[in-house]
Each structure stands twice: as C-alpha cells, then as structure tokens.
Amino acid sequence: MNFGQIIPSTRAVALGIANFLLIALCFTPTLYMFAQSFFDTTGELSLASYQQLISIATEPRGRELLLSSVALGAGAAVLATLLGFPLGILLARADFPGKRFWRVVFLAPLVVPPYILALAWILASGKAGFLISLTGIEFPANWTYSLGGAIVVLGASYFPLSMLATEAAARRVSGRQEEAALLYRNAGGVLRHITLPLVAPTVLATALIIFVLATVEFGVPGLLRVRVFTTEVFTAFAAFYDFSQATALTIPLLLSTLLAGTIAFLLVGEYDLTARRHFAGRFSFSLGWARWIVFSILALVFLVAVVTPLVSLWYETEGFSQIFAAVGGSATALMNSLVLSGLGATLVVSLAIWLAYGRARSTGFHRHFYDLSLVVIFAVPSTVVGIGLIGLWNRPDWRGAVYASPFIIVIAYLARFVPLATLLLVTSFRQVPTSQEEAAEIAGAGWLRTFFRIVLPQIRQSLIAVWIIVFIFCFGELGATLLVAPPGESTLPVRIYTLIANSTQSEVAALALLQASFVLFSLVGLSLFFRLEKGERGQ
C-alpha cells in the first residue's frame, strides 16, 4: 500500500483547516439563522417564521417596511453611482493634476463609518448646527431624520465604491482598443462607444453591491430612526427578544443579498473580483479649459462629502478640552477598540492568506461559487451575524466562556471580514506565478517553506494594505458588536451609539471626531505606505 497516496499533503491539510475555519466562523452564523427559520421557539420543526413573514408582508406596516428598505437601497445606489461613476471616469481618463490627492480624500467617506457621517449631518443641520451658523439659512427641521436623509448619508458614504470600481474597470480597458477607435472617432466618441460600454457591467454590479450594503446597513437607519428590515431585526431581538420575528425579518435580507450578489457576480464574474489586468492605457482626454469646471465639481463634492461632516463634528466638540474629557471618559472603550481591532485584523488576515492562496490556485468551476459565497457572506447584515453568533456561542458549555469574554467581538470581526480580506488578497496571490513555486519544489523546498519564503514575501505590500483596511472596518464595526459585546466591554462605536441618547452633543461629537480621526490617519498611513513602496520599487 502506498501511504503517500492516502496521507494528504501539507498544503491540503493547511487549506483544509483554513476552509473549515471559514465555514465555522463566517458561514455558521448565517446558516444558523437560516436553519432557525425552520424551527419554532420550542425547537419543533415549523414554518412559523415564514408564516410570520407572510403576515408581515401582507400588513400595511410590513409593506411600508419593504418599500422603505428597497427605497433606501435603491436611492443610495443611484446617488452613489451618479457621484462615483463620473469621478471614476475622470480619474481614469482625464488629464488633471492631483489625482492621487483626490483619490485619497474621496476614500474618506467610505472608511469613516456611515453612522459617524449620519451623526455629523444631524449635528450640522441642527438648529444650532454648523451649517446654520455658517450660512444663516434655516434648513428644513430634522431633514436628516427621514428616508431621504438616510439616502443622502449612505449615498455620500458609498460613492467612493462606485468611483473606485469605475476607475479600476476603465483602467482594465485595453488602451489599444480605445486607440483603435481613435482612428475613427474623437475622444468623446471613443469614451461613449468603447470605454463606457466596457465599464458598464462593472458600474451596474457595483450599484447592486451598494444597494445590498445600504439595505443591510444598520447604523444609519438606526440613528436616523428610519424603519427598515435591519433596524426591525435589531428591535425584535434586542428590545422584545422575539427570536422568531427576528429570524422572519432576516429572510428577505438574506434572499435579497443572495439575489443581488448573484446578479452582480454574473455581470462581472471573476474578471472584477479576483483578476487584476492592467493594460497599456495611454488614452486620456484633454479637459482644456474645462478642467476648472472639473476642479470646481471635485472641490464641491469634497466640501459636501468630507469637509462638512468633519467640521460639523469639530464645531460641536467645543474645543480640545472637550475632546480630552471625552477621551478620558471613554478611555476603556477606545483601548478596547484599538486592541480588539488590531487583534481582529491580525487574525482575519492570518486566516485570509490561506484561503486566498487556495482560491488563487484553484482552477475548477467551483471557484465561481466560492467567490459568490464570499461576496454574499460579506454582505450579510451585521445584526444577522450578531444574532447568529449569540445563538451559536451563548451556550452553557465551553462556548459560554468565550461568549462572556471580549473574544466574542473578535469572532464577530472574523465572521464579518474574513470574506472581504480573502477577496482582496486573491488578486495579489494571482500575481505570483505558479512556476516560482514549482522551481522551489524542484529545488527541494517543502510547500510550507515555499509558501513562507517565496510566496508571502512577494505579497508583503498587499498583506499590510489589507491589514490596514480590515483594521479600519473592525474599528468601525457596530451592528454585530452592539449585540455580542459582553456587559462592560464596550468598543468606541458601541459607546458612541449608546451615548447619543444619554449624553451631551459635545461629548458624542468629540468621540465621533476621535473615531473619524483614527480611521482617517489609518487611511493617510495606507496612502503613505503605498507611496513609499512605489518609491522603493522605483516606479
């Protein structure tokens, strides 16, 4: 008997363990919620959740809920695309100075948690807010506390996604294809007939992803008191402890996530998720005098989406003394956030590197389902993940000890962000040719040694970048943390969220500004890191 054939290789074991952890940590909370939808509160097999869902859907209250959820998602997707699509095209194809600067500053609304932006807009347009004192114009009272307000905040938060996706898609369009068209049309015609049709699937897919992200967002509608599915799931569970209703309300969210994820994936497929193909892209159109118009538009978007929220937070803090006082009062929450986010980002990336490597080297048709499942799991609402984790970990056995510790927050980070980190890292692993591993193998190096000494060093830059991105996401995580955080183990987002109703505006603004500052410094750090790396490589 040849034992070599039945003993799995190191690589198979490592990737097997990684995939087991992926399923155990990321998929089980959602699968648990889905499975629970087939049981009633006594544990008997039942379709009560679905009957409850049907009764919710047939009631006027339920229809209103459905309508406002769809309107929030669609409105945010349309607004984000209207802003992000032209900016992405300009960044990819127009000739104007300071592109790097604009790209970085427009990332700010994406990395600052949306509920911080919502809070900033509430404060900015309040009766004694920054906008009124600056302009003297009375804004409609409480406009932020409406569906329209939530759409504006989420549209302004997610437009960088559309911008980045459009720019990336336009850069992937072969410059030669555009040049070939330049022999027959002017630059405008080339843009209209060649570039735009080629980037359209990506723009549409991104709009769908924004639709999902806005639909599953909890912080903004929660803060702006807009009733949508995510807030109702939270209320059903946290306020009434009605697990059955919470599960019933989760079903439409899971289905819409799966549907939108599938359509988005069919539109762009592997091309956008895990491929990085940059062609020679010499085509760019000259703006001429119109660059001043473009500059004015960019400056206006910058003022509205970035400067106004931050200045309004600063305006409400009443100076540095208030910030120091707020930090002093929330030092534990801040420290918890930093430590747990750091630990979370490290564990997320540590697991994602194995998963991403396995995905990058896979060739079968199943890889498409793998990508799709990662996208869908990442888009599962944070409140659903939170309730799923409670159901899985709040048990009288050893899991109860984990559930009672701060480590449950790290598990929530893992559940939410491992799929994202994996998708981000796959592109990097694909840049390392398989032949390099084969050369190491021929030289006698074992797979683990090859992985650590040949493969990983080549994606060092991506590892650091993805760590920073995951840290930013962990640092801003609210929905799942709010549900699973043990008593007395608050993080900064949870502290801000709970203080909104119980503390002074200045304290809340100071903490929100602190949170935004940490995230923005991380973004600047990421940008400087890329610049240094680029310089070192002589590009």
Added chain:
Amino acid sequence: MISESFLHLKNVRKKFGERNVVDDVSLEVAAGEIVALLGASGSGKTTILRLIAGLEKLDAGEIWLAGQCVSANGRNLVPPHKRKIGFVFQDLALWSHLTVVGNLNFVLRSVGVERKERRIRSMEMLRLMRIEGFAESYPNRLSGGEQQRVALARALVTRPQLLLFDEPLSSLDPELKSALLAELKQWLKKLEITTVYVTHDHAEARYLAQRIVKLQMEK
C-alpha cells in the same frame, strides 16, 4: 512646402523621458508602395507608426500625408480620426464588447456610411477575409488566425488611404503565419493601398514589402 511623396516623415524626433526613441528619422513612401520597417525591439518602429497615426505627438519634425501636413511643431494638426488610416495593432485591439460585424459597423458608421450600405460592405469584407461565418461571433470566441482576419477586415473596410501594420503576425505559429502572410500579400496587391509594415522578421519583410527600411537602435 508641399511634399510629393504620399507619406513623408521629415526629421522626426520623439523622446520618452530621457530616451530618444525616434531620433531624426526621415522616410518617404510613394502612393501604393508597401514599405517594411525592420528593426530590433526598442528601435522605435512602433512609435513611428503611432506618430504617423497621430496616437503620439512628435517632439520635432513634420509628417505629411497625401500632401497635407498632419503633424508639425510638436502638435497633431490633424486628429487621428481625420487621417483616413487603417491600423492593425500587435495585439489586434478588437473591441471585445462588439461582435465581428459590430467591429466593422462601428468604423463604417464613424466615417458616415449609411446603415444599409454598412451591412453590405461589412459582409463583403468578411467574405474577402473568409470569415463571414463568424459575423455575429464575439472576437474572444475566435482563434488567433480568425482574429487576425477580423483586425485586417476592420482596418480595410473603410478603404483607408494608408495602412499601418504593427507586427500583426508576431503571436502566430509559423504555419499559420506563413499562410496568412501569403493571403495578406495578395490582398495588399489587389487593394493597392499605401502600406507601412513593421516587423523584426527579415524574411517576412522581404516577402511582403517592395522596399525595406532598417532602423538602428540608438547607441
């Protein structure tokens, strides 16, 4: 001053950064002539084609086409789409979101050909290239040789006054390459279009061109 040649490059220079890619190149091509530009990688062959097409701006010198100065004083006086040029790129640059006939229709529409006429001319050209069966296929579904034919059909269908080829056969296997080369020679002979053909292959240049111009690398 009006040039008597159909295509005339006068002391053309082009730098990329500090590197002189095209250094004081002059070239005259008569109407209907097929000229091969031969040179090693980095000798500036492709850049010369791109300058002729107006896809790059020259740093110095002049380019005359059909008696008209199209580039001079570091400026493109005539934009690429007004030069009536057919260009077959090294990577073919077929528009992947358009079908084969869509690729041809796009260029015909761009030069103002009526809808009915577009279909007739496209199919005529596809028949000439013996790829009429692939009219409704997307380029990425075709083999390398079929894609070459589509690229050539697209370059020829507008009846350009000048054809530019940038090593169009370099990625093909030897058998397919020699078969296509023979066909290309026949087509060019039949159509009598002024042609500049860039290659690094001596045999290919000798077989196809009436005149060979060798480009030296800058020392």
